[in-house]
Amino acid sequence: MYKEKASRREIIALFSAAAVTQAQDVVTIPGKRAMIVHNDRPEDLETPLAYFDQWITPNDAFFVRQHLPRPEMREADFRLRIGGRVSKEIQLSLAELRKLPQVRVPAVLECTGNGRGFYRPRVPGIQWGRGAVGNAEWSGPRMLDVLKLAGADLQAAFVTVNGADVGVAKTPDFIRSLGMRKAIHPATLLALQMNGEPLPDLHGFPLRLIVPGWDGTSWVKWVTSLTVANEPDQGFFMNPAYRFPKHPGAPGAPVDRADLEVIEGMPVKSYIAGPADGDKLSMGATVLRGMAWAGEEHVTKVEVSTDGGSTWREAKLSPQNLPFTWRLWTAEWKPMRAGYYTVLSRATDSAGRVQPFVAAWNPSGYLFNAVDRIGVVVEGA
Amino acid sequence: MRKMMLVAGGLWAVAAGCFAADSQANEAGRKAEQTACVACHSLRLIDSQRLSAAAWGKEMDKMVGWGATVPDRQILLDYLTSEYSDAKPVPNPAISVGHR
Numbered sequence: 403m404y405k406e407k408a409s410r411r412e413i414i415a416l417f418s419a420a421a422v423t424q425a426q427d428v429v430t431i432p433g434k435r436a437m438i439v440h441n442d443r444p445e446d447l448e449t450p451l452a453y454f455d456q457w458i459t460p461n462d463a464f465f466v467r468q469h470l471p472r473p474e475m476r477e478a479d480f481r482l483r484i485g486g487r488v489s490k491e492i493q494l495s496l497a498e499l500r501k502l503p504q505v506r507v508p509a510v511l512e513c514t515g516n517g518r519g520f521y522r523p524r525v526p527g528i529q530w531g532r533g534a535v536g537n538a539e540w541s542g543p544r545m546l547d548v549l550k551l552a553g554a555d556l557q558a559a560f561v562t563v564n565g566a567d568v569g570v571a572k573t574p575d576f577i578r579s580l581g582m583r584k585a586i587h588p589a590t591l592l593a594l595q596m597n598g599e600p601l602p603d604l605h606g607f608p609l610r611l612i613v614p615g616w617d618g619t620s621w622v623k624w625v626t627s628l629t630v631a632n633e634p635d636q637g638f639f640m641n642p643a644y645r646f647p648k649h650p651g652a653p654g655a656p657v658d659r660a661d662l663e664v665i666e667g668m669p670v671k672s673y674i675a676g677p678a679d680g681d682k683l684s685m686g687a688t689v690l691r692g693m694a695w696a697g698e699e700h701v702t703k704v705e706v707s708t709d710g711g712s713t714w715r716e717a718k719l720s721p722q723n724l725p726f727t728w729r730l731w732t733a734e735w736k737p738m739r740a741g742y743y744t745v746l747s748r749a750t751d752s753a754g755r756v757q758p759f760v761a762a763w764n765p766s767g768y769l770f771n772a773v774d775r776i777g778v779v780v781e782g783a
Numbered sequence: 784m785r786k787m788m789l790v791a792g793g794l795w796a797v798a799a800g801c802f803a804a805d806s807q808a809n810e811a812g813r814k815a816e817q818t819a820c821v822a823c824h825s826l827r828l829i830d831s832q833r834l835s836a837a838a839w840g841k842e843m844d845k846m847v848g849w850g851a852t853v854p855d856r857q858i859l860l861d862y863l864t865s866e867y868s869d870a871k872p873v874p875n876p877a878i879s880v881g882h883r
Contacts (some may be wrong), residue, residue: 429879436881441828448877462882471823524869526842529831531876570823571850 407618410748417558418617426495433602435462441530444602449533452695456674456702457720458508459536466604469533469576469639473566473624475607476659482548482592482609485631486562489553496608499594502551507589509614510695511621511669512725514527514644517761517770523654524681525767532774537693540612540738542593545628546586552631554630561585562635565612565624578622578695579634583774584666589614614726615698617668617769640664646768650768653763668697669771670757672704672731672749679776685783687736690717692774696751703750704731711759711773717747740782749775811855812862819851819859829863833871839863 438448445466453463471753481493513534518527527536550554560579568575584590591612593601602606606623613620619639634640645662672694677683690708694701704717717733737743748757761772794827823846834842840860843853853859 427877429877430882431879435881437879439827439877439879441825441827442879446828448876451880519873523835524833524838526832526838527832528828529873569849573823573883599792628834776863 405656408540409536422444425657426713433462433604437463437465438533439544440529440530444471446528448530449536451532451673451675453676454673457537457728458597459538459716461538461599461602461605463604464536464538465513466598467528467618468567468604469565470569470573472603473489473568473625475566475603477608480608480626483627484548484552484554484557484630485627486557487558487715488632494548494551496594499543499548499592499609501590502547504541504594504756505591505754506539506541506590506613507591507614507726508537508539508724509589509612510535510619510668510728514617514619514665515766518767519768520772521524521761521763522765525765535617537695538595538597540591541595542591542609542612543610544588545590545592547590548589548628549630556582556586556737558582559632560630560634561635562629562631563622563625564627564724565606565622566626567624574638576622576639577635577637578620579640580611581666584613584616585658617665620663621773643766644768647764650762650764655764664682668693668695670696670699670701670751670755671771672747672748672757673774674745674747677776677778682779682781683737684781685698685737685740688736689735690735690745690747693730694719694747694749695775696749696755698726699751699753700725701729701749702752705748705750706733706735707746707748708735708737711746714748737780740780742777742779743777745776794877795843802830808858808861809865811858812866814845815853815855816862818847824844827877828870831874833867833869833873833878836860836864838869
């Protein structure tokens with residue numbers, strides 16, 4: 403694993419942007435480094451690209467998405483209720499959850515709306531740039547083991563998951579239903595830990611759902627109930643929210659509600675994490691680096707272009723090729739002339755999916771995965 | 784010359800009047816935004832977006848359906864549309880102060 407600290411210049415750039423925009427309005431988020439703040443109540447925080455300098459995204463740099471005010475959780479009072487199509491309704495304490503076999507799964511968590519800010523025409527919602535994604539090691543009991551304790555009917559179609567967060571006024575509750583096939587997958591966890599520490603409050607303390615390879619919407623936080631059912635929940639956060647058009651429409655065109663389907667999985671995607679967009683490089687050998695991920699598939703190839711897409715060559719992928727997590731890549735580059743360069747990266751996965759030049763516009767701005775692009779200036783000797 | 788000055792003065796008065804009306808409407812809009820929106824989220828969530836009038840209208844109606852109190856729909860809609868129009872540049876991102 404390579405490790406390279408964010409350059410001093412990047413950090414200074416971050417802080418000076420903060421000084422310009424937030425002179426009289428300073429936000430401090432306990433337990434977090436300086437983050438891009440899209441909403442401070444509740445906290446919706448984006449990871450600056452400069453922090454993607456290693457395989458694991460540390461907890462204090464990990465992005466945060468909250469739909470509703472964060473609930474106050476007390477460890478002693480905590481109970482997970484399992485009901486619905488079960489032979490016996492049960493409630494589990496944290497101590498009981500800790501007694502089950504603990505499984506550790508590294509997985510990329512990406513907000514379904516990551517990159518929304520790049521769609522044109524613009525769509526409503528948090529205007530995420532590139533940083534609503536991260537890679538962490540999650541650990542806790544398998545959902546399957548928890549369901550078995552209650553004698554759940556594993557032939558039922560869904561497990562509906564609810565967290566302790568509730569809406570203000572008439573804002574709908576955040577409830578998600580997961581198809582049974584994914585719910586009982588051996589990598590689907592009820593995580594107690596994130597990167598070896600108890601889940602931070604912002605990340606769902608004490609219990610959150612981990613759905614490796616699927617978009618962040620399914621990863622319910624502060625989980626307090628599982629209901630085994632044959633029908634999915636009918637609430638707003640299952641329909642119409644977090645759905646994608648079955649057939650692409652023209653950018654800006656309305657989409658019929660009946661033509662939307664639940665998002666399950668993630669597209670193939672790559673980032674250039676270094677150099678940073680706008681960097682000045684000196685002539686001579688440099689290394690392009692980044693990461694690539696592909697939901698339930700494996701990344702099989704990353705290509706880079708340093709001439710705006712005229713020519714491409716393969717980057718070197720890190721040998722570690724685990725499911726659900728990202729692979730790091732590097733590509734050596736020796737620019738021969740001074741000037742401005744458009745640098746692109748494009749990933750391909752085991753299902754043959756290739757990152758597109760143009761991501762499919764959709765009314766809620768989900769699943770943005772266009773070829774990544776930065777611009778750098780190479781200065782003459 | 785005198786006539787021209789009168790015309791110019793008249794134009795100035797009209798412009799100033801418009802400006803006063805504009806800033807009054809703006810102030811009313813800003814208040815409406817405060818009243819209607821902050822119960823559930825910070826204003827930053829709104830201020831960071833740039834949308835068309837139609838998109839702001841849809842968002843507002845969604846929030847009213849979720850319990851936001853908007854006594855005068857037009858005042859708030861005009862404010863959102865003028866302040867956070869999709870023709871305006873996107874503001875610099877706000878950056879929190881990191882822990883030490």
